[in-house]
Amino acid sequence: MKEIRHIVNSFKEFLAPRHCEACNTYTQKSRQHLEFLCDECMSSLKAPPKEDVLMKRLLLHFSQDDLSISRFFSLMAVEHSSPMLNLIYSLKYRGMARIGYELGNELGKTMLHLHYLDFEVILPIPIHSARTRERGYNQATEICRGISEKVEIPILTNAIKRIRYTRTQTQMNARERKENVSGVFGPDYNSSSIHGKKILLVDDVLTTGSTLNSCATSLLDLGARQVNVATLAVAE
Numbered sequence: 001m002k003e004i005r006h007i008v009n010s011f012k013e014f015l016a017p018r019h020c021e022a023c024n025t026y027t028q029k030s031r032q033h034l035e036f037l038c039d040e041c042m043s044s045l046k047a048p049p050k051e052d053v054l055m056k057r058l059l060l061h062f063s064q065d066d067l068s069i070s071r072f073f074s075l076m077a078v079e080h081s082s083p084m085l086n087l088i089y090s091l092k093y094r095g096m097a098r099i100g101y102e103l104g105n106e107l108g109k110t111m112l113h114l115h116y117l118d119f120e121v122i123l124p125i126p127i128h129s130a131r132t133r134e135r136g137y138n139q140a141t142e143i144c145r146g147i148s149e150k151v152e153i154p155i156l157t158n159a160i161k162r163i164r165y166t167r168t169q170t171q172m173n174a175r176e177r178k179e180n181v182s183g184v185f186g187p188d189y190n191s192s193s194i195h196g197k198k199i200l201l202v203d204d205v206l207t208t209g210s211t212l213n214s215c216a217t218s219l220l221d222l223g224a225r226q227v228n229v230a231t232l233a234v235a236e
């Protein structure tokens with residue numbers, strides 16, 4: 001049933017005129033930037049906090065010793081009521097993988113522009129294999145494809161995998177989140193390729209960063225030299 005929904009949604013992506021995935025309005029006008037985002041929504045994109053502010057924010061949830069992320073980059077900030085959350089929702093739950101690829105492209109363009117290119121491989125944060133089966137794709141891999149095309153740095157897959165299914169973390173406090181994500185990631189058959197590498201780890205949204213930090217810790221344990229992170233959005 002989910003596969004059928006996925007096919008139907010993919011087919012709907014080809015239909016025009018398009019509606020804006022963020023604010024849901026239809027328009028006949030051609031879009032200046034992205035096909036699935038109207039120009040009004042595009043121009044209302046909110047810049048993410050600066051990198052030092054983001055790093056300080058991560059330190060609210062981890063001690064300096066527990067923090068495995070060296071640098072952080074994002075495309076936009078999204079507030080609780082932001083229509084942009086609809087975009088992320090469509091990417092994750094409505095089969096619209098292309099949103100990940102195109103926003104990944106935007107992210108890659110911005111990284112090029114700001115010379116944020118201090119990494120040798122791009123790695124999608126893994127989702128559990130049951131979720132990949134259900135969704136048909138890992139949204140982080142789609143974002144990686146978009147970034148990789150712009151910055152011309154390769155994607156590395158199967159270096160790490162999610163070995164435990166995690167409960168949704170929205171109602172948890174910081175300590176519960178930390179416990180919920182410990183031991184979640186483990187080596188995959190391609191793990192030796194990350195040895196000595198500077199990695200860009202990619203996810204859709206930053207909330208507390210507990211899952212990303214847990215994955216970064218596992219990557220360092222597996223021999224990575226440094227882990228930087230990029231996300232499409234930072235939740236505010």
Ligand SMILES: [Zn+2]
Nearest residue numbers: 020023038041
């Ligand atoms: Zn819109």
